[in-house]
Amino acid sequence: MIFTSREKEVLKSLYQAGEPVTMSYIxxxxxxxxxxxxxxIKNIKEQIDESKVEVKTKRGMGVWLExxxxxxxxxTILDTRDVINPVSPSDRQYWIxxxxxxxxxxxxxEELASELFVSKSTVVKDLIEV
Incomplete structure (x- = not known):
């Protein structure tokens, strides 16, 4: 089970909320x-071990974790070693x-940009930061 950095952020947001929240809030x-x-959330539900954590959704109530x-x-949230498709600059820099x-x-x-699905200028900025 490998989550993208954004999916981990969604999980972290749900965990920190501690109660049902709307999609707009997340x-x-x-x-x-x-x-x-x-x-x-659909991707998270497909990958997460439902015997340990369950993502619940209910119309009119929102989304929450059981x-x-x-x-x-x-x-799951804190593990950043196996980030796929790094989205945030810090995740990209770690990946680079x-x-x-x-x-x-x-x-x-060009090869790095292609693997990260970002522009060459984004990779250059990340390399300067690295």
Missing amino acids: AKTVGVSARTVKKD INDNQYLKS IKQLLNLEEMTSI
């Missing part, structure tokens, strides 16, 4: 649209560092 917290949050194993949820350290040959900014 969208504002994460910085995306409510439609994107709905997609992320937690049976708090440690499982915390390790990891990639560069593991490469045995040269790579180009």
